[in-house]
Amino acid sequence: MASASASSQGAWDAHRPPAPDLIDECVHCGFCLPTCPTYALWGEEMDSPRGRIALMALGHEQAELSDEMVTHFDRCLGCMACVTACPSGVQYEKLIGQTRPQVERGHSRGLSDRAFRRLVFALFPHPGRLRAAVPMLALSRRVGAERLVPARFRRLRAMAAMAPAVPVSAAWGQLPEVTPARGERRGTVALLQGCVQRVFFAGVNRATVAVLAAEGYEVHAPRAPRCCGSLQLHTGYEDDARARARETVDALGSYETVIANAAGCGSGMKEYGELLGESGAAFAGRVSDVHEFLAGVEARAPRRALRRRVAYHDACHLAHAQGVRSQPRSLLRGIPRLEVVEPEDWELCCGSAGVYNLLEPEAAAELGRRKAASLDACGAELIAAANPGCAIQIARYLNRPVPIVHPIELLAESIGVGVSPRAGPPTASHQPPSTPHHPPRGDR
């Protein structure tokens, strides 16, 4: 990798600019283009991985980032479908990970853009604040707050529309700090509770603990960290992400295995080496997605039959960013009588992508509609998705009420550890908004 100081020219500053040697690995073949959701939406070269890499190279040559360049970087979902597709092994995840913080440091965003981003990050990574907001969110759904927000506040409207319906009691529930293993103990694991996950998808955390315990693991679920910093990391807020990463390593660093059940969190923690150097890389090596972990050990708890047809949705931060594609499928296929079906265009993002559906609501809405349609076409009675953002996004755009569950909830039901896969959000909202494909540039 090029040294930072060698690249402290052009629009990039000296701290981790997009590395020229990584940029040079792109041979411009275009194999990644069909899998890039923004290229699929708009067909514009600069909204493709190849185009964005060219803009990163341009940033080394010109003095400033233009608004246009920033728009193309902002429109990238960070879904990493291009990483899966690229035959040359271009590490786009590193390149965009280097670019986003540069944009945040080197580009002045408009007042409303800054204010909205501040609002999002003052709320989402804080479980206490999210819990406090749950009654208000319930009320906002009941009164249809989305329709009450003037259309020009497009991001606020998107935020109101995404508010998941979660019972207050579920949002305030706490996991036991230690859950003993069932039967002979095979080891101890720590579970990252997450921020959004612990408040809006507490049932997923309960199911994860129950399955791990049933498989013979003592599960520690400390309250800290409140948030692993992945949302901030994937949005380019590097200092905040680093602080959260340090808190996470302090809280969970003594465990041999740290389990994540939210795709974005697992992916972010596996990137701690980029944020914290050696200590972060050592921690990252001990992070395991729950499917990855369970598929790597011999199943001990007997599975009982579930006569259902489930469509499996690949969360991008699991399938592309972590390369975890076969493990969730093999766990689901290990459940007797469970029929697992696959949607078309599995590799295309649903438009959730961390806080993308709040920051770029029109593009996210179109991707959400496409994903919901391809899942709907499977004719499944359930959808399994391993990321809270995907579950909320897909529920928003489905045209019929299909329960969306985490694969681990199905496993818990099959093992008989008493967790209802239908508990908690989300189910489909049936009023997908009609919006233009291109966001107006002035309203960012």
Ligand code: SF4
């Ligand atoms: S990122 Fe990879 S697939 Fe895409 S144009 Fe470059 S070399 Fe080809």
Ligand code: SF4
């Ligand atoms: S990360 Fe996703 S949206 Fe961004 S360039 Fe790659 S495929 Fe396109």
